[in-house]
Amino acid sequence: MSKKKTMSKKILKFISNYGNVSFAELNKNISGFKGNYEFGNLDKNIVWWPCISQEAIKAINNLLKAQKIKATPTGVLIYIMDGGMPKGMEIAKQNRKYKSKRWLPLKLDLV
Numbered sequence: 177m178s179k180k181k182t183m184s185k186k187i188l189k190f191i192s193n194y195g196n197v198s199f200a201e202l203n204k205n206i207s208g209f210k211g212n213y214e215f216g217n218l219d220k221n222i223v224w225w226p227c228i229s230q231e232a233i234k235a236i237n238n239l240l241k242a243q244k245i246k247a248t249p250t251g252v253l254i255y256i257m258d259g260g261m262p263k264g265m266e267i268a269k270q271n272r273k274y275k276s277k278r279w280l281p282l283k284l285d286l287v
Contacts, residue, residue: 183209184238186207198258202284203228216280246285
């Protein structure tokens with residue numbers, strides 16, 4: 177009898193195996209990651225990933241709070257190479273409030 181892995185465990189294992197992981201990689205490789213929600217600092221109109229499940233948001237938030245993973249800004253090239261970029265959003269260049277939604281490319285890695 178096999179136990180279904182939790183989203184947190186799936187994400188942590190993937191990051192442990194590959195390091196410096198983009199949301200595009202998680203989106204393509206983890207079942208249940210993709211969804212209809214935006215994730216980021218939405219009060220400032222900064223989006224980290226625009227098509228994520230609530231389960232994945234909760235898992236990443238829990239891993240960040242537990243200091244098991246860290247999120248750091250990265251270049252757009254990483255997302256181009258990983259085959260996924262949000263369409264129609266300008267890139268956030270500063271941590272400030274924007275009038276319209278901006279995308280901040282991040283990479284996730286172990287602490």
